[in-house]
């Protein structure tokens with residue numbers, strides 16, 4: 400569309416990028432259009448985005464040349480990596496580097512990098528409160544994203560570093576939802592003690608990113624943290640109990656117990672929750688609810704998210 404600025408969206412068929420695509424295409428007064436980046440322009444999800452009015456293009460974050468083509472002529476890009484598809488922090492770093500270089504090559508005016516903390520700044524490898532994983536990480540799926548921040552800033556890109564939060568959607572898709580115990584009662588398990596966990600509806604991440612693009616230069620060169628609410632396990636259990644109409648308990652375990660659960664990524668997630676627990680004040684402080692709401696006035700609370708989504712939570 401003539402005169403409109405193009406935002407290239409990586410992960411457009413997924414949770415974060417999809418939220419951004421829908422935020423732009425549902426805003427009839429938007430000064431932006433979206434270019435949805437996918438590996439398969441013929442998938443059902445890609446076709447749905449085209450129906451919403453997105454331009455859909457093929458690229459793979461493992462293929463730097465395809466990213467250059469996908470970013471060419473755009474005003475901005477939303478960049479995200481997909482740790483849980485491959486469990487490799489090195490791959491994430493290489494993909495982030497390819498996106499940053501493609502952004503530089505295209506001369507983009509605004510890049511949003513969806514990132515997380517390099518936890519080694521708080522818990523150096525020699526700190527034994529949590530185990531070192533894969534030889535050089537504490538929280539592999541956080542650390543490589545945080546390490547990639549300096550790839551974006553080092554290239555001198557006009558970048559906003561977007562610190563995201565735990566998706567409440569993990570209760571639906573990531574096997575973290577309440578499960579029936581031997582006593583027949585529902586409980587979900589997190590190693591957070593009585594500390595607060597910043598959470599967000601995954602859809603709201605893209606909406607906040609849209610808010611950042613709309614603010615033009617205001618957030619360039621800045622780090623912005625977002626969350627919908629900061630809640631303790633007990634508070635989440637109370638909200639789940641109300642929404643599901645049956646008692647849900649919070650089963651607080653120690654991080655060591657969680658790390659030992661044995662599912663793929665259990666150690667990484669055990670360390671991640673321990674980081675959030677042990678550095679609660681920093682971690683919540685870095686995710687300001689008022690800032691998130693100013694970027695996305697429709698920002699959902701956990702209660703609001705549950706109203707729309709509780710029926711989708713599988714109760715094992």
Ligand SMILES: NC(=O)c1ccc[n+]([C@@H]2O[C@H](COP(=O)([O-])OP(=O)(O)OC[C@H]3O[C@@H](n4cnc5c(N)ncnc54)[C@H](OP(=O)(O)O)[C@@H]3O)[C@@H](O)[C@H]2O)c1
Pocket residue numbers: 409410411412413414415416436437438439442444445458459460461479480481482483484540563564565566567569573
């Ligand atoms: N779960 C949480 O609580 C949470 C919280 C904060 C941050 N995160 C981070 O969020 C990231 C994932 O984002 P998401 O949840 O939005 O992902 P997602 O919903 O799993 O979507 C990923 C999309 O990315 C595309 N994709 C995958 N590999 C690709 C590749 N090689 N090249 C191009 N596109 C590719 C896929 O689209 P096509 O198949 O169409 O190509 C897929 O639809 C992870 O790194 C995770 O650490 C998660």
